[in-house]
Each structure stands twice: as C-alpha cells, then as structure tokens.
Amino acid sequence: xxxxxxxxxxxxxxxxxxxxxxxxxxxxxxxxxxxxxxxxxxxxxxxxxxxxxxxxxxxxxxxxxxxxxxxxxxxxxxxxxxxxxxxxxxxxxxxxxxxxxxxxxxxxxxxxxxxxxxxxxxxxxxxxxxxxxxxxxxxxxxxxxxxxxxxxxxxxxxxxxxxxxxxxxxxxxxxxxxxxxxxxxxxxxxxxxxxxxxxxxxxxxxxxxxxxxxxxxxxxxxxxxxxxxxxxxxxxxxxxxxxxxxxxxxxxxxxxxxxxxxxxxxxxxxxxxxxxxxxxxxxxxxxx
Numbered sequence: 001x002x003x004x005x006x007x008x009x010x011x012x013x014x015x016x017x018x019x020x021x022x023x024x025x026x027x028x029x030x031x032x033x034x035x036x037x038x039x040x041x042x043x044x045x046x047x048x049x050x051x052x053x054x055x056x057x058x059x060x061x062x063x064x065x066x067x068x069x070x071x072x073x074x075x076x077x078x079x080x081x082x083x084x085x086x087x088x089x090x091x092x093x094x095x096x097x098x099x100x101x102x103x104x105x106x107x108x109x110x111x112x113x114x115x116x117x118x119x120x121x122x123x124x125x126x127x128x129x130x131x132x133x134x135x136x137x138x139x140x141x142x143x144x145x146x147x148x149x150x151x152x153x154x155x156x157x158x159x160x161x162x163x164x165x166x167x168x169x170x171x172x173x174x175x176x177x178x179x180x181x182x183x184x185x186x187x188x189x190x191x192x193x194x195x196x197x198x199x200x201x202x203x204x205x206x207x208x209x210x211x212x213x214x215x216x217x218x219x220x221x222x223x224x225x226x227x228x229x230x231x232x233x234x235x236x237x238x239x240x241x242x243x244x245x246x247x248x249x250x251x252x253x254x255x256x257x258x259x260x261x262x263x264x265x266x267x268x269x270x271x272x273x274x275x276x277x278x279x280x281x282x283x284x285x286x287x288x
Contacts, residue, residue, distance in 0.1 A: 059076060
C-alpha cells in the first residue's frame with residue numbers, strides 16, 4: 001500500500017489528467033446508465049464501481065454498478081458524508097485521495113463528475129490503474145506462479161539454514177560432552193556453519209519479504225542492491241573466520257603452508273574491495 005501511495009503521488013497529475021481527458025471525451029455519462037455503464041467498464045479496465053447521487057438531497061439514486069454485477073441494496077442511501085470531501089476543479093470533475101473502498105475492499109481512487117442534477121462516482125482500482133499506465137510491473141497469472149516459486153524457495157532456504165545451525169550446535173555440544181580433546185576446529189567450524197546459516201536465512205528472509213509478502217512492483221534496483229550487499233557481507237565474515245582458522249592451524253603445525261593462508265586472506269581482501277567499489281558505484285548519483 002505504501003508503495004502504491006508513493007507511485008500515485010509521484011504521478012498524480014498525469015493520472016488525473018488521463019482520467020479527466022478520457023471522461024471529457026466520452027461526454028454525458030448519465031445516458032450510459034441504460035447499458036449499466038458497460039461502455040465505461042470496457043474503456044477503463046481499472047474501473048470497479050459506478051453509482052450516481054442526487055446533488056440536492058444527497059441520496060444515492062442508482063444501484064451500485066459493478067463490472068459483472070448489480071447491487072440494488074445501495075440505492076436510496078444517504079451519501080451526504082461524501083459531499084464534504086468533494087473539491088471540484090475545472091469541468092466539474094473532482095478526484096479523491098487513495099483509500100480502501102468499503103464496497104470492493106480494494107485500494108482505489110474516486111473520480112466524481114457533475115452531470116445535470118446528479119453526481120456520478122467512479123471508483124478506479126489503483127493497482128490496475130498503475131499497471132495499465134505502465135507505472136508498475138504487474139501481471140496476475142505470472143505473479144501468482146513466481147510468488148509460489150519464491151515462497152517454496154524461501155521457506156526451503158529457511159529450513160536449510162535452521163538445519164545448518166542445529167547441526168553446528170550438535171557438533172559443538174557432542175564434541176565436548178563425549179570427551180574429545182580440545183581443538184580449534186571444534187570452535188571455528190561451528191562458528192563458520194552458524195555464519196553461513198545466518199547468511200542463508202537472511203537471504204531467505206529478503207526473498208520472502210520482497211517477492212512474497214511485500215512484493216515490490218516498481219522499477220527500483222535498491223532492493224536488489226541491498227540484498228546482494230547483505231549476503232556478500234555475511235559471506236565475507238564466514239571466509240574471514242575460515243582464514244583465521246587456517247592461520248592458527250598452520251601456525252601450530254606447519255609454517256611452510258602459510259602461503260595458503262595468504263592466498264585465502266588475499267581472496268577475502270579482493271572481495272571486500274569489489275564490494276566497496278560496488279557500494280560506491282550504486283550510491284553515486286548518476287550524471288544527467
């Protein structure tokens with residue numbers, strides 16, 4: 001909802017101009033009521049609801065016309081509470097802010113048109129409206145498939161990270177409880193496993209947040225950049241711990257193999273430099 005609000009507010013004038021010009025070109029709307037406003041529904045895929053209210057006694061004079069049904073129970077209801085929110089500008093057309101419709105339960109905006117003694121209310125689904133104007137990337141069938149796939153992948157990664165963490169704790173506890181000799185491996189290996197488990201869990205959490213529960217439809221690369229950065233930082237921590245363990249093991253046993261530790265530390269350093277350059281380039285303002 002927050003994302004829709006931001007996108008709508010950034011393009012509010014263009015959206016209102018589009019609806020305004022379209023309604024002006026249609027002409028008198030009241031005459032379309034005979035056909036249950038089918039013409040309007042065919043012209044506006046985002047249109048959800050149409051009804052008219054008498055501007056004098058402020059009572060609804062028509063049923064609620066939906067795309068595929070008609071609700072006559074809404075007729076003859078007092079709609080005076082709506083008039084205090086109307087601020088007509090040019091050509092007797094007013095627009096509301098984004099709100100949740102009590103009739104459709106969807107996020108929408110309402111265009112209000114004066115037509116003789118009646119005021120016609122047209123509710124537009126904000127999600128479909130933004131999609132049709134190419135302000136968001138959304139395709140319902142494709143979205144359903146990808147959402148299911150990401151949900152499966154995300155929960156699987158979460159389960160895998162939990163298994164890694166439990167296995168690391170199991171190895172650490174059994175090593176000391178069974179009376180094995182103390183070794184650095186008994187500490188460092190569980191720490192590495194825990195770090196990798198955290199990295200996998202964090203990646204799974206990000207996937208579920210961004211692709212399943214709080215899907216982002218706008219064309220914005222900041223989410224992907226944040227996800228890559230967090231994941232690489234966790235991997236760098238794990239590799240740094242591994243490099244430290246290698247240094248300790250070589251120092252205790254064989255100095256001749258110290259060059260291997262140098263190679264590993266150099267590799268970690270290169271990853272840090274590459275990540276720093278990546279963060280710098282993504283945060284640097286682009287030149288217009």
